[in-house]
Amino acid sequence: MPGKVGFVSLGCPKALVDSERILTQLRTEGYDVVPTFQDADVVVVNTCGFIDAAKAESLEAIGEALNENGKVIVTGCLGVQEDDIRQVHPQVLAVTGPQQYEQVVNAVHEVVPPKAEHNPFVDLVPPQGIKLTPRHYAYLKISEGCNHKCSFCIIPSMRGKLASRPVGEVLDEAQRLVRAGVQELLVISQDTSAYGVDLKYQTGFWDGMPVKTRMLEMCQALGSMGVWVRLHYVYPYPHVDEVIPLMAAGKILPYLDIPFQHASPRILSLMKRPAHAENTLERIRRWREICPDLTIRSTFIVGFPGETDEDFELLLDWLEEAELDRVGCFTYSAVEGAPANELPDPVPEEVAAERLERFMNVQARISARRLARKVGRDIEVLIDEVDDEGAIGRSQADAPEIDGLVYLNGETDLKPGQRVWARVEHSDEHDLWASLVDKN
Numbered sequence: 001m002p003g004k005v006g007f008v009s010l011g012c013p014k015a016l017v018d019s020e021r022i023l024t025q026l027r028t029e030g031y032d033v034v035p036t037f038q039d040a041d042v043v044v045v046n047t048c049g050f051i052d053a054a055k056a057e058s059l060e061a062i063g064e065a066l067n068e069n070g071k072v073i074v075t076g077c078l079g080v081q082e083d084d085i086r087q088v089h090p091q092v093l094a095v096t097g098p099q100q101y102e103q104v105v106n107a108v109h110e111v112v113p114p115k116a117e118h119n120p121f122v123d124l125v126p127p128q129g130i131k132l133t134p135r136h137y138a139y140l141k142i143s144e145g146c147n148h149k150c151s152f153c154i155i156p157s158m159r160g161k162l163a164s165r166p167v168g169e170v171l172d173e174a175q176r177l178v179r180a181g182v183q184e185l186l187v188i189s190q191d192t193s194a195y196g197v198d199l200k201y202q203t204g205f206w207d208g209m210p211v212k213t214r215m216l217e218m219c220q221a222l223g224s225m226g227v228w229v230r231l232h233y234v235y236p237y238p239h240v241d242e243v244i245p246l247m248a249a250g251k252i253l254p255y256l257d258i259p260f261q262h263a264s265p266r267i268l269s270l271m272k273r274p275a276h277a278e279n280t281l282e283r284i285r286r287w288r289e290i291c292p293d294l295t296i297r298s299t300f301i302v303g304f305p306g307e308t309d310e311d312f313e314l315l316l317d318w319l320e321e322a323e324l325d326r327v328g329c330f331t332y333s334a335v336e337g338a339p340a341n342e343l344p345d346p347v348p349e350e351v352a353a354e355r356l357e358r359f360m361n362v363q364a365r366i367s368a369r370r371l372a373r374k375v376g377r378d379i380e381v382l383i384d385e386v387d388d389e390g391a392i393g394r395s396q397a398d399a400p401e402i403d404g405l406v407y408l409n410g411e412t413d414l415k416p417g418q419r420v421w422a423r424v425e426h427s428d429e430h431d432l433w434a435s436l437v438d439k440n
Contacts, residue, residue, distance in 0.1 A: 003115075004040050005043070010076070040069055047078035145163050151270065166213065167196070215243065219251070231255065247291045300315070411436060421438075
């Protein structure tokens, strides 16, 4: 009988891709991946350790796996803090850090040796590998690590410096996913706009043609595949301007996920954010002139050490002027090992919580206002699920799990993965309601 592996994947989409790679390798070696702790010979927990809440969630998941199964291998971002893990759970079998795929697989071999007679060319492993997302969308990770030294972040110490994947390898994977039925490619990395910097934008080859290892050329190639292409984690460097015409032309989705984090120049400087001196409001204005349908999502931190009332009011004013479409916000959380922990003038928790509430109230009004402008318009919708009440999908302005939804009530004959056109009839602060239209 083949070995049976249980798997728990925590954290961000980048960690999810790591899980997919580990599972694909294990499946290729003949292991079965099972959905319950009780059926598994060993359990792998891919952890997140970015903030204290994520670390606590990871330690809790490890404990649950140990209680239910007893044989647990730990990997992922929290794996770089092996002593912390073993202090709470000394009985774990092995601990590895992020991106250490070979070490994880070797640890599984130690517990459950692979079948000697296994033939990967006979067993059914799909060309696109094992995916943990629905069939119609997939995350495409283009690089590992990060060259920035943001004062609140320890990702570079966990995942290392920027290491871009060869552009031909990225595009080959994208093509396999599209051929397998994927309708949406979500491009992810720690810093998508820095893609290829470490390789000095060297020229690679794909489909017999030279392609530079650079965001623009990669997006041009991805835009030729006939599916939605969505860019995440893009820093607002000047060269990002180059991809906006591709969005205006419908080659890639008019969507940018940009982690602005704050608007006060003083706080951005304390955060040591890249591009913190850029005039982002002016850049956003120019982007929208070129591509009026551009959707911008972002994340922010309030209550950062040293943030004054004046800094916060500046942030609210910036938010009103920027009119971002989708926004997430968090109160500052000290991360073990982050330089920001040493900054003076910490903001009291109750003050940070009050600022978070005010911030989200402002953004809710902005979001409601921007979505109301879509009423009466025809939009393309990618269907995610269908139940007895109708279909639920997403517009080009909505990334899975983090943005809004489009409800098509009564449309029970649609299928997940279909792309349809619909006319918006109603909106609220987050979602849209629409009815099908015939665009043939």
